[in-house]
Amino acid sequence: MSLLTLTDLTVLRGICPVVDQATLAVASGEVVGLIGxxxxxxxxxxxxxxxxxxxxxxxxxxxxxxxQRARNVAWLPQSREIAWPxxxxxxxxxxxxxxxxxxQRPSDADRAxxxxxxxxxxxxxxxxxxxxxxxxxxxxxxLIARALAxxxxxxxxxxxxxxxxxxxxxxTMQAFRTLAAEGTATLVSLHDLGxxxxxxxxLVLMDRGRIVAEGRPEFVLKxxxxxxxxxxxxHLSVGPDGLIFQPLETRR
Amino acid sequence: MNRALIPVxxxxxxxxxxxxxxxxxxxxxxxxxxxxxxxxxxxxxxLVMREIRLPRAILAVLVGxxxxxxxxxxxxxxxNPLAEPGLIGVSxxxxxxxxxxxxxxxxxxxxxxxxxxxxxxxxxxTLLILALAGPRGSSMTLILAxxxxxxxxxxxxxLALNLSPNPFxxxxxxxxxxxxxxxxxxxxxxxxxxxxxxxxxLLLSLTRPLDALTLGEDAAQSLGIxxxxxxxxxxxxxxxxxxxxxxxxxxxxxxxxxVPHILRPIVGAQPGRLLPASALGGAALVLAAxxxxxxxxxxxxxxxxxxxxxxxAPLFLHLIYKTxxxxx
Numbered sequence: 001m002s003l004l005t006l007t008d009l010t011v012l013r014g015i016c017p018v019v020d021q022a023t024l025a026v027a028s029g030e031v032v033g034l035i036g037x038x039x040x041x042x043x044x045x046x047x048x049x050x051x052x053x054x055x056x057x058x059x060x061x062x063x064x065x066x067x068q069r070a071r072n073v074a075w076l077p078q079s080r081e082i083a084w085p086x087x088x089x090x091x092x093x094x095x096x097x098x099x100x101x102x103x104q105r106p107s108d109a110d111r112a113x114x115x116x117x118x119x120x121x122x123x124x125x126x127x128x129x130x131x132x133x134x135x136x137x138x139x140x141x142x143l144i145a146r147a148l149a150x151x152x153x154x155x156x157x158x159x160x161x162x163x164x165x166x167x168x169x170x171x172t173m174q175a176f177r178t179l180a181a182e183g184t185a186t187l188v189s190l191h192d193l194g195x196x197x198x199x200x201x202x203l204v205l206m207d208r209g210r211i212v213a214e215g216r217p218e219f220v221l222k223x224x225x226x227x228x229x230x231x232x233x234x235h236l237s238v239g240p241d242g243l244i245f246q247p248l249e250t251r252r
Numbered sequence: 253m254n255r256a257l258i259p260v261x262x263x264x265x266x267x268x269x270x271x272x273x274x275x276x277x278x279x280x281x282x283x284x285x286x287x288x289x290x291x292x293x294x295x296x297x298x299l300v301m302r303e304i305r306l307p308r309a310i311l312a313v314l315v316g317x318x319x320x321x322x323x324x325x326x327x328x329x330x331x332n333p334l335a336e337p338g339l340i341g342v343s344x345x346x347x348x349x350x351x352x353x354x355x356x357x358x359x360x361x362x363x364x365x366x367x368x369x370x371x372x373x374x375x376x377x378t379l380l381i382l383a384l385a386g387p388r389g390s391s392m393t394l395i396l397a398x399x400x401x402x403x404x405x406x407x408x409x410x411l412a413l414n415l416s417p418n419p420f421x422x423x424x425x426x427x428x429x430x431x432x433x434x435x436x437x438x439x440x441x442x443x444x445x446x447x448x449x450x451x452x453x454l455l456l457s458l459t460r461p462l463d464a465l466t467l468g469e470d471a472a473q474s475l476g477i478x479x480x481x482x483x484x485x486x487x488x489x490x491x492x493x494x495x496x497x498x499x500x501x502x503x504x505x506x507x508x509x510x511v512p513h514i515l516r517p518i519v520g521a522q523p524g525r526l527l528p529a530s531a532l533g534g535a536a537l538v539l540a541a542x543x544x545x546x547x548x549x550x551x552x553x554x555x556x557x558x559x560x561x562x563x564x565a566p567l568f569l570h571l572i573y574k575t576x577x578x579x580x
Contacts, residue, residue: 052473070476081468083331084521097464097475130521146467150475 001028003154003185004049004073008057011041011048018044020209021057026185028153031176033196033217034189036206037230042189043078045206046156050075070098074150078158078189080139085130088142092117095149117149120175122168137164144172148179155179157188161195173199197221197236197245205229217243227251257518261532265313268539272309273301275546307438312542313535314441315433315501318448318493320534321527323508324515325455328462328523329486330391333516337494337508340381340394340487341401342374346498347429348405349373351412354425366428367443367499374495377401382487391469394483431502431557433542440500447496452531454489458482459524466523504557506564507534513571 004026011019019041026032034042048055050073051062061069074095082091095117096110106114118124121141126134131142144160155176161169173195176186180201190196196203196217203220205213207229213220218236226232226247235246273289274282278300288297289306322337338344353359353369384397416422461482464472473479497504511533512526519525538556541563545554 047470050474052470066473066478067476070474073474075471075474077468077470077474079468079470081331081466081471083466083468084516084523086466086521090520090522091466094464094467094475097460097477102460143467 002026002060003028004156004187005060006045006049006057007059009045009048009059010056011044011053012056017209019048019055022206022209022211024204024211024214026154026187028183028185029180030201031173031180031186031188031199033200033203034187034206035191035193035196035203035220039208040206040229041209042206043158046075046158046187046189050156067098070150070152072152073154073156074147074152076143076147076155076157076160078162080136080143082131082139082143085132087128088118088123088126088131088134088145089114089128091131091142092123092145092149095146095151098150113149113151114145117145120148120178121145122171137168140164141168141172144175148175153184155184155186155188157186159189159191161190161192169195170199193221193234193247194245197243217245221245257515257529258532261529261536265532265535265539268536268543269309269313272312272539272543273305275543276300276305277546277550303437304435307436307441308433308542309539310441311433311436311444311500312539314444314448315497315504316507316535316538317531318451318497318534319504319507319538320511320530320532321452321455322490322493323534324512324523324526324530325458325462325486326490326508327512328458328526329465329483330395331465333513334509336505337490338402338503338505340398340490340494341377341405342381342491342494343498343503344402344405344409345377346370346374346495347503348409348412349376350428350499350502351409351425354428355412355416355421363437363439364443367440370499371443371447371495373405374491374498377405378487378491378495381491382484385483385487389483391483394487427555428502429557430555431504431560432545432553432555433501433538434545434553434556436500444496444500447492451489451491451493451496454485455493456527458485458489459527462523462527502555502557504538504560506560506568507537510564510568510571511537513568 002025006022006024009019009022010017022045036042047053049059049061061073064072092114093106096106096113121144123141123145131139140163147155161172177199200217203217204211205220205225212229213225221236226234231251233248233251235248237244274285280297285301289301291298319337326335326337327333349372350366350370353366358365380401381397385394413422413425461477464475464477469479512530515529515533516526519529541560542556545556545559548554
């Protein structure tokens with residue numbers, strides 16, 4: 001079942017297309033990695049898909065009213081904003097906002113969802129700490145937990161693992177995998193191609209606003225694509241530990 | 253502390269309200285005063301209680317609630333603890349309207365001319381700021397538009413003083429600008445109350461949007477919050493509150509800045525929970541300051557705005573000093 005379908009999605013900045021006729025589908029149970037060099041249009045593609053930017057073409061989320069959309073899709077922006085020193089638990093509870101009607105207090109189910117998200121992100125011990133006092137990587141995990149607590153069938157995450165230590169990078173990707181096993185779909189933009197290769201079912205490669213390749217990681221990460229979009233060479237092999245990817249040299 | 257905050261603040265406001273009723277140059281005893289307030293006769297003491305002290309205490313509460321609430325809402329929306337309700341230019345424009353009424357002689361011709369002129373000033377600046385930072389604006393355009401409007405209102409106000417036909421009008425203007433609740437009547441209460449009540453309803457409806465904005469505009473929007481609608485609600489809410497407060501009491505600063513700042517740690521920094529707490533805190537602060545003006549220099553008519561700034565600024569410096577030490 002497709003949870004997100006983009007058809008000829010186009011975003012213009014002036015007359016210059018930042019996202020150029022992107023067509024993409026993300027189905028239930030998939031972890032899809034969105035990769036591409038800086039400025040390729042990954043963030044713009046996701047924000048337009050969510051209806052946060054005016055765009056041409058179509059996103060399947062366009063027609064859903066904002067309040068209901070928030071129960072269908074969670075968005076984890078790249079900028080990690082935590083404006084006030086609220087507790088970690090309070091912040092993660094904001095993920096339950098779409099599930100509460102006006103003036104309603106959080107129920108036991110909401111608290112359970114928050115606890116589950118905190119556990120998934122290894123944050124139980126931080127529960128009553130002020131979120132602004134945590135380190136950058138810990139704050140990133142709190143914000144991921146917020147998106148998880150929203151318990152949506154679709155998650156769009158913009159570079160969620162940037163700045164995390166290796167253990168928590170892997171744990172985050174595994175959290176998306178675990179959710180995928182239950183049917184959740186995730187579209188996640190990544191710069192770490194090694195993580196993308198190991199943890200994504202499918203990769204979508206963007207360059208200058210266009211989707212230039214799409215498919216299984218070993219197919220998308222082939223030599224010509226890496227040369228043409230990233231300007232790098234890399235080692236890619238399938239061993240007993242699965243797909244191993246390591247960038248080697250720049251070719252520019 | 254947390255859960256008891258609202259009851260504690262409410263009792264504080266109730267106590268200060270009573271003290272305000274019992275404070276004044278007439279020197280009646282407390283029992284005598286309260287009996288007179290409720291008595292059906294209309295002797296001198298009843299008149300003083302009903303026509304002078306009661307409206308003054310009520311106005312202190314109304315102005316305090318309005319300023320405290322506006323400050324908390326604006327800080328929450330802008331995600332900046334230094335925001336002050338005057339920032340969007342409404343108080344400056346209301347003051348300009350009042351000064352025009354004083355200078356044109358309109359204020360002398362009928363009692364309501366001054367507050368109505370101030371409200372007109374506030375309304376014009378609100379329309380201007382809505383045009384500039386309305387549906388397609390952002391928090392940044394709101395701040396910039398507010399600064400520009402404040403500067404323009406300030407310039408026109410200076411012009412009015414500059415070209416003032418007589419020194420009495422100038423003195424009157426300067427004193428009015430200092431802000432005070434002395435010699436107000438129930439007419440002032442009835443003028444301000446509808447606007448303030450509208451403002452309170454609008455601002456209190458922002459509880460959830462302001463909480464969600466802790467995560468930034470993008471994330472709040474993805475949580476189903478209509479950020480553009482919240483901005484419009486905020487502008488209209490603050491304009492009604494601050495415009496009405498300035499119209500009846502003149503320019504009173506620091507309440508909207510200091511009160512949310514003091515109460516924020518107690519409510520666990522949640523912008524939504526800060527709204528009702530700040531409203532009550534503002535009422536308590538304005539009541540206390542207004543009582544103080546009557547106790548410190550009873551015969552010199554110490555202005556509320558002056559006292560507030562004298563108390564507020566050092567308090568604010570202390571708070572900054574404390575947060576600086578904590579962040580080290």
